[in-house]
Amino acid sequence: MKRSTKRRLRQGVLYGVLAAVVVFLAVSVDWPNVRANFWAPGLAGNWHDLIVTGVKNTAVYTIIAFALGLALALLLALMKMSDVVAYRWLATGYIELFRGLPALVTILFMAFAVPIAFHWKPPGGTAGAGVVGLVLVAGAYMAETLRAGLQAVPKGQAEAARSLGMGPVATMVHIVIPQAFRIIIPPLTNEFVLLIKDTSLLSIVGATVGQRELTNVMRDFQTSGNTTGTATSLTQAALLYLVITLPLTRLVAWQEKRQQRAR
Template sequence: MGSLTRTQRQRAVQFSLYGLFVLLIVLFWVVSDKEAIRANFFLAEGFTETWQDFVFIGAKNTILYTVIAFVGGFVLAMVLVLMKLAPVAPFRWLATAYIELFRGLPALVVILFMAFGVPIAFGWRPPGGPVGAGLVGLMLVSAAYMAETIRAGIEAVPKGQTEAARSLGMNGGWTMATVVMPQALRIVIPPLTNELVILIKDTSLLFVIGMAANEKELTTMARDFMSSGPSAGTATSLTFAALLYLAITLPLTRVVAWLERRQNRSR
């Protein structure tokens, strides 16, 4: 390969990797017990007899919970960002402490704390019962991450934009609301969309709090169908849930990639 150009060597390596991938697929197909795979992961009854529950209850609730958690987390994140940028030091300290705390805690711990710890300690349960408590937990965690993302977007806005606005007589608050924040939000659209994808997957953590039949999201529904229903005793329901998660998240990840390429071109 010493006489090959750099481009030719790269193509040769790529073709070799593709060939290795195809070889591994063929080997897996030859040595695997296809009947056992079908019976455990792709049982036909597990798809045909449960798809309505998965689509119209599980997938619908997963999307609904994601939207609620994202919107609530975004609103709280905006408050945290403004507190962190405030001239009053205690506000900055409080926002920083919140962000560091909830970025350091696993989302599952926060969900359990809101669903069980808070009601036991204070006798107060968030609206919506266990599901509402779980969504509040997701909001608290996602807000911490989104706040840092938005703050980075604000810092990425050229300082000249602020100086130009102030030279026109605009005060600090109006400059932030009409000049800086719109540009910052445009910058952080890709990472915020990525946070939305993470939230879709994090709704699976709600299975630990218990739900009514019409409140189940995809993971809870898959777990329940593993123990009862046409695919009981197999992992078919998990396969179905995984396929639906991919159907929801893959388009969003493609959107993120497209937005990042568009921003790179504009720069």
């Protein structure tokens, strides 16, 4: 028997096993019970608050956390690459601390412990303090990504700029940093996707009606209205998260393939 024939037979067997498993699961599932729990009637009213309040605030919190976290990450990356030993130690200590702590612990610290200890009134209340926690965590993770990108820029680029009379700061701002950002666009996009999902952690600290993100709105629907005791609102929130994140993850894959072709 030819090798190609064996390969086709093996693939046919594998497809057959997969089809049998799918049919078995489809037959064994209690579909009426699934519909009653995951897609109960009376959904129309949920979508408005989930989208207008939940999705909007999730987007706002993500953009704020990403923008401020990126600025913090750039500062940390430059400190870690500095000739000043104290700066390198501070940056390394910060990065290791906030990468080692769970994001939820950091959010709880910023929402409850820090305001009490330092008499700090966070902007936006506990939700604003939670966003600050996300900024601290995102900055730590993106700092290592930025440092890798800065170090990936060929040294000849900086040397050429210096030979043309550009100073160290101008070389870093106009030559090195722009090239580094082009290199790290895919991992930064991936970090943006992770931040979208991490905003769900803000639901643990509470928020006013207008400050609720997507998970918080979903929890409110789970405990009230005609979907009480079912996973209907959870299913709706999951679908909305997928609508937001799946295009971004495909964008990351496209960017990575594009960079591979360029190399």
